[in-house]
Amino acid sequence: MLKKIFVATYCGLAVFLMSFSVKKTTEKPLEFYDQNPTEVTWKLLGQIDFVKKKNPHYGEVMYPMINSTLKALQGKKITASGFIVPIDSKTYALSKNVFAQCFFCGNAGPETIMGIQFKGSTPRLKTDTYVTMEGTFRYNADDIDDWIYHIENAVITHQK
Numbered sequence: 001m002l003k004k005i006f007v008a009t010y011c012g013l014a015v016f017l018m019s020f021s022v023k024k025t026t027e028k029p030l031e032f033y034d035q036n037p038t039e040v041t042w043k044l045l046g047q048i049d050f051v052k053k054k055n056p057h058y059g060e061v062m063y064p065m066i067n068s069t070l071k072a073l074q075g076k077k078i079t080a081s082g083f084i085v086p087i088d089s090k091t092y093a094l095s096k097n098v099f100a101q102c103f104f105c106g107n108a109g110p111e112t113i114m115g116i117q118f119k120g121s122t123p124r125l126k127t128d129t130y131v132t133m134e135g136t137f138r139y140n141a142d143d144i145d146d147w148i149y150h151i152e153n154a155v156i157t158h159q160k
Helices: 002-018 030-035 068-072
Strands: 049-055 059-065 077-086 092-095 113-118 130-139 149-159
Touching (some): 077 149
Antiparallel strands (some): 049 059, 077 092, 130 149
16 A cells, blocks of 8 residues: 555656656747748659640640649748749749750750749849749649749849
8 A cells, every 4th residue: 555655656746847847849830831941843843744635725735733742832932943044035934954955945844944023123134043042932733824833022042
């Protein structure tokens, strides 16, 4: 009987003392994940399938099938690195490849380029400048006259 009382007292005291201990955790608060962008690589962007569908203007067209990882990034902060490719005198795209090897020249697919919408005014950039950008990710699976991937509110964080 004395042994049971001793064990119960010991356990009660242990629980009581543990309630005063400082809780240490390695988990990061949710705000941490909201503020820190996810790095999006060209390898991830390249993990895409296409399905042939009928389009009222173009006939049969290949539409992108976005993977679940990229779907989860829709509207989230990302970083992406690549080469600057001019589209016209005021518009640029971010490309996996330099201009001479970009998908316009037939050496890659449309998944190797991202449309850029800069936060604020569009900076003047040189072709093939390698940059890292931070912005909001958006994918497009329905409008075949638009890029599949976009980086909106983009800011250049690193430039070579």
